[in-house]
Amino acid sequence: AQKITQTQPGMFVQEKEAVTLDCTYDTSDPSYGLFWYKQPSSGEMIFLIYQGSYDQQNATEGRYSLNFQKARKSANLVISASQLGDSAMYFCAMRSYNFNKFYFGSGTKLNVKP
Amino acid sequence: NAGVTQTPKFRILKIGQSMTLQCAQDMNHNYMYWYRQDPGMGLKLIYYSVGAGITDKGEVPNGYNVSRSTTEDFPLRLELAAPSQTSVYFCASSYWGSNEQFFGPGTRLTVL
Numbered sequence: 001a002q003k004i005t006q007t008q009p010g011m012f013v014q015e016k017e018a019v020t021l022d023c024t025y026d027t028s029d030p031s032y033g034l035f036w037y038k039q040p041s042s043g044e045m046i047f048l049i050y051q052g053s054y055d056q057q058n059a060t061e062g063r064y065s066l067n068f069q070k071a072r073k074s075a076n077l078v079i080s081a082s083q084l085g086d087s088a089m090y091f092c093a094m095r096s097y098n099f100n101k102f103y104f105g106s107g108t109k110l111n112v113k114p
Numbered sequence: 115n116a117g118v119t120q121t122p123k124f125r126i127l128k129i130g131q132s133m134t135l136q137c138a139q140d141m142n143h144n145y146m147y148w149y150r151q152d153p154g155m156g157l158k159l160i161y162y163s164v165g166a167g168i169t170d171k172g173e174v175p176n177g178y179n180v181s182r183s184t185t186e187d188f189p190l191r192l193e194l195a196a197p198s199q200t201s202v203y204f205c206a207s208s209y210w211g212s213n214e215q216f217f218g219p220g221t222r223l224t225v226l
Contacts, residue, residue, distance in 0.1 A: 004156070035213070035215075043202070043219070043220055044217065045157075047215065047216075050214065091156050093156075095213075100145065100162060100164055100170075101159055101162065101172060101173075102149075102157075102159055102215070103159070103173075104149075104156035104157040105156050106154075106156045107154075107155070107156050
């Protein structure tokens with residue numbers, strides 16, 4: 001069974017500090033992709049970063065990096081130098097390439113304090 | 115490009131009514147998806163399509179139907195609406211080989 005687990009319902013971080021949002025996954029597919037999305041209070045889904053299961057290096061996109069540990073089945077999102085605009089819900093997701101399906105975690109609500 | 119568009123933005127249905135949520139994309143994407151997001155939860159896949167004429171069930175397909183007669187459009191049909199279908203519905207699309215899904219703005223549906 002495919003499953004994404006985010007164990008932190010809410011997180012606080014001080015502005016300009018780094019924060020790590022946890023994500024673990026379960027899959028039997030040999031090939032899969034891992035994603036992080038941001039959902040601000042306005043409701044839209046914003047793609048942040050992608051990591052393929054065969055990628056050797058951790059993905060980075062600006063202030064976002066994905067700490068991929070395949071053996072532990074974890075794909076944590078690291079946001080460096082947090083900004084007030086980073087306050088939002090963050091969802092981890094997995095794409096099963098065998099079945100073209102996406103699975104989402106329950107999300108982590110990040111609050112950045114000034 | 116308009117990207118992924120969804121109509122309506124909001125809708126209130128009575129129990130037992132039916133409706134169609136519209137989704138269209140102008141990016142020539144072959145993959146399209148329908149999700150629902152219940153309050154405080156992540157997205158759950160309802161149905162998806164890998165091309166015109168091809169659809170398949172996701173995690174939570176019961177109570178819904180889809181069709182894909184063109185590349186651009188992927189409507190979601192609710193038959194006999196129930197309060198459990200109160201949710202925000204997102205449509206998304208992606209291109210084969212691409213790692214990014216493009217999401218529509220969502221439709222907030224309330225069934226009373």
